[in-house]
Amino acid sequence: MQELTIVQTVADLESDTRLDPVVTQANRLYSTLFASRRLRDLLHGVPLGHPLHPLAVQVPLGAFTSSAVLDLFPKTARQSKLLVGLGIVSAIPSIAAGWVDWLSLHRQQQRVGIVHAAANATAVGLYVISYLQRGRGHQASGRLFGYAGLAVMSIGGYLGGHLAYRQASGANHAEDVPHLMPSGWQVLAPLEELPDGELSTMDVAGQPLLVLRRGHAVSVLSNTCSHLSGPLNQGELVDEESGSTCVSCPWHGSVFDVETGAVVHGPATSPQPRFITRVQDGVVQVQLPGADG
Numbered sequence: 131m132q133e134l135t136i137v138q139t140v141a142d143l144e145s146d147t148r149l150d151p152v153v154t155q156a157n158r159l160y161s162t163l164f165a166s167r168r169l170r171d172l173l174h175g176v177p178l179g180h181p182l183h184p185l186a187v188q189v190p191l192g193a194f195t196s197s198a199v200l201d202l203f204p205k206t207a208r209q210s211k212l213l214v215g216l217g218i219v220s221a222i223p224s225i226a227a228g229w230v231d232w233l234s235l236h237r238q239q240q241r242v243g244i245v246h247a248a249a250n251a252t253a254v255g256l257y258v259i260s261y262l263q264r265g266r267g268h269q270a271s272g273r274l275f276g277y278a279g280l281a282v283m284s285i286g287g288y289l290g291g292h293l294a295y296r297q298a299s300g301a302n303h304a305e306d307v308p309h310l311m312p313s314g315w316q317v318l319a320p321l322e323e324l325p326d327g328e329l330s331t332m333d334v335a336g337q338p339l340l341v342l343r344r345g346h347a348v349s350v351l352s353n354t355c356s357h358l359s360g361p362l363n364q365g366e367l368v369d370e371e372s373g374s375t376c377v378s379c380p381w382h383g384s385v386f387d388v389e390t391g392a393v394v395h396g397p398a399t400s401p402q403p404r405f406i407t408r409v410q411d412g413v414v415q416v417q418l419p420g421a422d423g
């Protein structure tokens with residue numbers, strides 16, 4: 131089956147450097163606006179365990195679409211206006227979550243993301259006009275602006291799909307590790323060969339692992355950051371207020387507990403695969419629970 135023309139058009143946006151001045155300005159603006167790490171973690175969806183944005187958009191999408199259906203029937207003006215209003219208000223947190231995720235993407239993803247955001251902002255603008263027109267009693271033009279909003283929102287949705295599935299923004303980039311690691315204990319290295327108190331990386335069964343030895347204790351995580359595959363061994367060790375030792379990803383600053391692999395700070399929302407370890411005859415062995423590779 132042949133691809134639609136729009137597929138290549140959207141793919142071309144990834145390398146369209148004409149978008150870069152806008153991307154740079156938006157980076158500046160939204161980095162300042164969302165400077166609070168606590169707010170960013172919330173909007174990324176760290177407490178949810180996956181990105182908040184795709185969940186948050188369900189409310190405005192549902193409200194706008196329902197309003198479009200109601201507009202096909204007589205005597206539904208009041209209910210339809212209410213749904214348009216709900217869509218506009220509920221779009222605010224989903225837009226905020228989208229921008230926070232956007233700040234921690236690769237440039238190719240940001241280019242597509244900025245067009246996705248522009249399409250959705252246009253759609254919301256059209257719905258605001260639709261709402262105002264309905265409030266003034268101009269039902270026909272209110273409906274027309276609503277349908278125009280729906281059409282533009284569909285383009286924004288297509289771009290969002292490209293970002294999420296083709297460019298894998300928001301996906302867990304460490305999900306495949308258990309399927310690539312063999313089950314059972316695997317040899318890592320002699321304990322004495324591991325640097326003490328420093329992050330290092332070692333390959334086991336072709337998988338890069340992050341290793342932190344502290345005396346006789348060895349903590350091991352997948353080295354591939356679950357956010358966008360950054361190399362964690364090139365990050366920094368940080369001590370969190372909770373007292374846990376963590377690693378900060380060098381690419382976008384996600385922070386993971388070295389002992390458990392849990393996400394302490396986003397943009398990552400999925401934990402790092404965490405290996406259990408043992409020392410036998412001076413040799414460190416690792417095992418990934420659930421590995422079936």
Ligand code: FES
Nearest residue numbers: 355358360379382
């Ligand atoms: S790759 Fe983005 S935080 Fe690690």
